[in-house]
Amino acid sequence: MEYLDFEIPIKELEEQLDKCQVIGEESDVDVTETCKQIEKKLKETKKDIYKNLTPWQRVQLSRHPNRPYTLDYIKALCGDSFLELHGDRNVKDDKAMIGGLGKIGDQTYMFIGQQKGYNTKTRQYRNFGMANPEGYRKALRLMKSAEKFGLPIVTFIDTPGAYPGLEAEERGQGEAIARNILEMSRLKVPVICIVIGEGASGGALGIGVGDKFLMLENAWFSVISPENCSSILWRSWEYKEQAADALKLTAKDSKRIKVIDDIIKEPLGGAHSDRETTFKAVRDAIIKNYEELKNLSPKELVNKRMDKYANMGVYKG
Amino acid sequence: MSWFKRKEKNIQTSTEEKKDTPKGLWYKSPTGKIVDTKELEQNFYVSPEDGYHVRIGSKEYFEILFDDNKYKELDTKLESKDPLKFVDTKKYPDRLKAAQEKTKLKDAVRTAVGKSKGNNLVVACMDFTFIGGSMGSVVGEKIARAADYALKKKIPFMIISKSGGARMMEAALSLMQLAKTSAKLAQLAEAKVPYISLCTDPTTGGTTASFAMLGDINISEPGALIGFAGPRVVRDTTGQELPEGFQTSEFLLEHGFLDFITHRKDLKDKVNLYIDLISNQPLRE
Numbered sequence: 001m002e003y004l005d006f007e008i009p010i011k012e013l014e015e016q017l018d019k020c021q022v023i024g025e026e027s028d029v030d031v032t033e034t035c036k037q038i039e040k041k042l043k044e045t046k047k048d049i050y051k052n053l054t055p056w057q058r059v060q061l062s063r064h065p066n067r068p069y070t071l072d073y074i075k076a077l078c079g080d081s082f083l084e085l086h087g088d089r090n091v092k093d094d095k096a097m098i099g100g101l102g103k104i105g106d107q108t109y110m111f112i113g114q115q116k117g118y119n120t121k122t123r124q125y126r127n128f129g130m131a132n133p134e135g136y137r138k139a140l141r142l143m144k145s146a147e148k149f150g151l152p153i154v155t156f157i158d159t160p161g162a163y164p165g166l167e168a169e170e171r172g173q174g175e176a177i178a179r180n181i182l183e184m185s186r187l188k189v190p191v192i193c194i195v196i197g198e199g200a201s202g203g204a205l206g207i208g209v210g211d212k213f214l215m216l217e218n219a220w221f222s223v224i225s226p227e228n229c230s231s232i233l234w235r236s237w238e239y240k241e242q243a244a245d246a247l248k249l250t251a252k253d254s255k256r257i258k259v260i261d262d263i264i265k266e267p268l269g270g271a272h273s274d275r276e277t278t279f280k281a282v283r284d285a286i287i288k289n290y291e292e293l294k295n296l297s298p299k300e301l302v303n304k305r306m307d308k309y310a311n312m313g314v315y316k317g
Numbered sequence: 318m319s320w321f322k323r324k325e326k327n328i329q330t331s332t333e334e335k336k337d338t339p340k341g342l343w344y345k346s347p348t349g350k351i352v353d354t355k356e357l358e359q360n361f362y363v364s365p366e367d368g369y370h371v372r373i374g375s376k377e378y379f380e381i382l383f384d385d386n387k388y389k390e391l392d393t394k395l396e397s398k399d400p401l402k403f404v405d406t407k408k409y410p411d412r413l414k415a416a417q418e419k420t421k422l423k424d425a426v427r428t429a430v431g432k433s434k435g436n437n438l439v440v441a442c443m444d445f446t447f448i449g450g451s452m453g454s455v456v457g458e459k460i461a462r463a464a465d466y467a468l469k470k471k472i473p474f475m476i477i478s479k480s481g482g483a484r485m486m487e488a489a490l491s492l493m494q495l496a497k498t499s500a501k502l503a504q505l506a507e508a509k510v511p512y513i514s515l516c517t518d519p520t521t522g523g524t525t526a527s528f529a530m531l532g533d534i535n536i537s538e539p540g541a542l543i544g545f546a547g548p549r550v551v552r553d554t555t556g557q558e559l560p561e562g563f564q565t566s567e568f569l570l571e572h573g574f575l576d577f578i579t580h581r582k583d584l585k586d587k588v589n590l591y592i593d594l595i596s597n598q599p600l601r602e
Binding site: 081083084085086087088089090091092093094101102103106107108134138145148149150151 | 506509511530533534570571572573574575576577587590591594595596597599600
């Protein structure tokens with residue numbers, strides 16, 4: 001397990017606990033009481049830390065190397081029923097954007113999401129979860145296929161942004177994202193979007209327009225990453241913590257300013273600390289939200305979605 | 318003193334009397350692996366030594382896809398005519414006749430309906446052995462009729478492509494089969510009947526530029542050649558050396574044109590898994 005800097009007290013306590021147990025096993029000293037005390041302290045410390053996370057700490061959690069990624073969720077939700085589909089039918093199969101069909105219970109869903117790697121090699125292979133235009137076009141192709149056969153769509157958003165590369169511009173990164181946003185707004189099937197980690201900017205929105213927009217508790221969603229925001233507005237990378245505060249990018253703030261519909265609770269310690277509980281929470285959220293949407297006619301669905309986005313924004317006069 | 322003594326000089330056995338192993342006992346894969354043909358057959362015509370997917374025809378694909386090899390063949394009587402009185406090194410009717418005699422097939426595609434894992438499936442499968450699996454009026458018509466059958470009965474449709482392209486001996490009429498089959502697939506799409514395109518070795522020319530690339534999913538087998546212009550034509554036209562693996566199914570997957578590549582032994586399962594998922598039906602075991 002890897003620890004973030006603010007998790008160091010937890011790391012220390014967990015190490016103490018381990019040591020204590022080893023002593024208990026290797027000698028006759030009764031350590032039950034000591035262990036209990038450490039456990040109690042550990043629990044309190046965890047509560048203390050995770051209940052009062054700053055926005056920047058949540059950003060760090062959202063990027064935690066052990067955090068589950070899109071394929072982890074899909075595999076946990078669908079098991080062997082998942083059939084991954086590839087390609088944009090145009091130039092490439094983008095490894096940063098994955099998709100395919102799978103079942104939760106009796107219902108088939110089309111799953112789409114950005115995929116990150118879990119070590120240096122796979123991170124490069126997945127381009128750090130930054131999709132190229134072909135990734136967005138692959139996503140759209142799959143969404144259109146789901147629409148054709150009347151299947152609901154679930155997207156998992158986890159990206160530091162769309163890939164800012166030379167070839168990406170040549171092939172029309174902006175056009176690809178714009179096309180997706182437009183087409184998603186009028187898809188005739190239910191669309192549920194879930195930010196599971198990072199939800200940065202247009203790169204996130206390219207698969208992030210839907211009837212229900214949910215966020216995991218420690219995910220973030222905004223127009224820019226705090227580092228880039230700091231670099232642009234403060235002209236230095238040093239102000240990322242202030243930027244994270246200012247951007248109001250946490251799930252709670254996003255709910256308050258009504259850009260998201262709901263928050264999916266994470267276990268104490270974050271999604272990675274108890275994956276099974278996280279997967280179950282996501283599964284329940286998908287089923288619950290689909291239940292609310294499945295009986296709407298395509299026309300009602302699209303009208304409601306249009307209304308929802310028409311009401312975004314705050315102004316006076 | 319030698320152990321064996323030849324009484325008469327030279328080999329005296331006549332050719333007819335010579336002992337020979339019967340033809341077709343062994344298969345040699347391109348990497349030089351020797352496989353027993355019986356074993357090959359049991360392994361879905363894939364070399365167990367190196368995974369090479371041997372080119373097979375409609376008979377074998379039907380056997381792989383349909384339960385207990387039971388199916389009803391459609392439009393068995395359609396045969397090509399010679400509308401252009403075409404002659405190259407041979408007259409077209411002679412070429413057709415020779416191909417029919419050699420392959421015992423009527424033309425380069427067979428269409429059938431049958432149960433696959435218990436549910437109906439319409440399959441159109443091309444035969445490369447019949448004039449290079451080329452598409453003329455008969456291929457176009459049989460595929461269109463099979464699609465119509467699938468459309469009318471709402472049965473998922475699958476085309477197994479294995480073709481050099483349009484048939485030159487029917488010239489522009491062949492070309493129009495691209496339009497005819499594609500238009501029919503548009504109707505199928507409109508009716509939301511799933512269509513699966515399996516591109517096998519080789520899928521080139523007019524087939525690639527029509528039905529082979531139009532599946533709800535396009536899938537393939539390992540190492541299959543898939544392209545519009547064949548590798549020789551590309552090399553000769555451009556004068557460029559072709560990259561390693563150019564126009565293989567793996568190349569096409571990487572470039573976004575295939576949904577997945579499947580080993581032949583998993584073909585039936587994968588196709589039916591897709592059908593169950595896309596039609597939101599319970600998964601069949």
